[in-house]
Amino acid sequence: MSESASPTVSGRRLEHPETARLRLETVLGALADPVRLSIVCALADGHEDMACVAFDLPVSKSTSTHHFRVLREAGIIRQYYVGTARKSALRTDDLQERFPGLLPSVLNAERDRREEHPDDPA
Amino acid sequence: MSESASPTVSGRRLEHPETARLRLETVLGALADPVRLSIVCALADGHEDMACVAFDLPVSKSTSTHHFRVLREAGIIRQYYVGTARKSALRTDDLQERFPGLLPSVLNAERDRREEHPDDPA
DNA sequence: GCCAAAGTACGATAACCATCGTAGTACGAG
DNA sequence: CTCGTACTACGATGGTTATCGTACTTTGGC
Numbered sequence: 071m072s073e074s075a076s077p078t079v080s081g082r083r084l085e086h087p088e089t090a091r092l093r094l095e096t097v098l099g100a101l102a103d104p105v106r107l108s109i110v111c112a113l114a115d116g117h118e119d120m121a122c123v124a125f126d127l128p129v130s131k132s133t134s135t136h137h138f139r140v141l142r143e144a145g146i147i148r149q150y151y152v153g154t155a156r157k158s159a160l161r162t163d164d165l166q167e168r169f170p171g172l173l174p175s176v177l178n179a180e181r182d183r184r185e186e187h188p189d190d191p192a
Numbered sequence: 193m194s195e196s197a198s199p200t201v202s203g204r205r206l207e208h209p210e211t212a213r214l215r216l217e218t219v220l221g222a223l224a225d226p227v228r229l230s231i232v233c234a235l236a237d238g239h240e241d242m243a244c245v246a247f248d249l250p251v252s253k254s255t256s257t258h259h260f261r262v263l264r265e266a267g268i269i270r271q272y273y274v275g276t277a278r279k280s281a282l283r284t285d286d287l288q289e290r291f292p293g294l295l296p297s298v299l300n301a302e303r304d305r306r307e308e309h310p311d312d313p314a
Numbered sequence: 315g316c317c318a319a320a321g322t323a324c325g326a327t328a329a330c331c332a333t334c335g336t337a338g339t340a341c342g343a344g
Numbered sequence: 345c346t347c348g349t350a351c352t353a354c355g356a357t358g359g360t361t362a363t364c365g366t367a368c369t370t371t372g373g374c
Contacts, residue, residue: 094301099224102217103362123320133363135322140361154320154371169301175293179216225332245350255333257352262331276341276350 084142084149089164092145097169100144105129106137107180110146113160114177121155206264206271211286214267219291222266227251228259229302232268235282236299243277 100106105127112125127134138158141147146165147158165173222228227249234247249256260280263269268287269280287295 094298094305095224095226095229098220098298102221102224104217105362107217121320129362130364131321132323132365136362139322151321151370154318156321169297171293171297172301175291175297176216176220179291179294183216227332243350251332252334253351254335254353258332261352273340273351276348278351 084151086142086148087145089145089161089168092164092168094169096144097146097165097172100140100146101176103137103140105133106141107176109137109141109158110160111177111180111184113147113158114162114173118159119157121157123155206273208264208270209267211267211283211290214286214290216291218266219268219287219294222262222268223298225259225262227255228263229298231259231263231280232282233299233302233306235269235280236284236295240281241279243279245277 101110108127109125112120117124122134122138123131125134127137129137138147138149138156141158142149145161145168148161149156149158151157160173162173223232230249231247234242239246244256244260245253247256249259251259260269260271260278263280264271267283267290270283271278271280273279282295284295
């Protein structure tokens with residue numbers, strides 16, 4: 071296969087909603103979950119190259135898959151395959167364009183909460 | 193009770209969470225509903241003196257009560273009785289203190305959406 | 315080709331939530 | 345005191361969601 075693709079990118083395709091079609095309720099609903107909020111926080115803290123399995127979430131592997139899909143379908147993250155791994159990145163710019171200031175304020179609030187209660191797993 | 197009560201305030205008490213105890217997931221979850229989002233939007237647009245019944249929501253009265261309670265228990269609105277009416281006000285300052293920038297960004301996004309799709313009931 | 319690793323798909327289950335109708339409570343007007 | 349208005353409480357119901365385990369697929373290394 072000599073197509074002009076990234077070195078190890080698989081042919082598998084993942085659905086991503088267009089920026090203009092992102093829905094506010096969907097985004098808020100996706101962020102209104104402790105597990106997903108911690109995923110978003112980890113991605114924002116520069117762990118964009120982490121595979122799903124590396125997040126060490128307090129749920130099973132299939133539940134983890136489910137949460138990543140909810141985030142992807144809400145338009146909050148973009149996912150791509152690298153070998154057997156599936157890596158994720160925040161759609162920071164898209165979100166800023168569509169819902170200015172929303173993601174930063176959520177991230178700041180969540181970071182503050184983590185400083186207050188560092189032991190809180192949720 | 194020495195809380196400088198308004199003239200016609202009833203003895204009925206409503207529970208309101210303290211500002212310091214507001215939870216981000218709860219707030220996001222409360223906002224992740226079209227009906228509640230439209231309530232919040234109406235309140236932000238200066239209709240703070242409206243009674244619940246005046247919002248003309250596309251749901252029954254008991255469902256409306258439910259949504260107002262969710263907003264109140266999440267800490268997004270404050271409610272007080274005036275005669276038989278129960279009026280609501282956004283806790284703008286409390287929210288700004290606890291989650292800076294969150295409410296304005298949500299309101300802006302929702303207003304933009306309404307400009308794009310003025311006929312969308314949801 | 316074969317195996318392990320990472321993730322997906324699917325079905326089941328339990329919890330949660332939005333919705334409603336009905337019955338009831340609180341309040342003000344008369 | 346009675347009545348109407350505004351809201352609440354309660355129970356039912358149907359839909360969505362979070363969770364899991366098991367079986368399957370895709371990929372890369374040997």
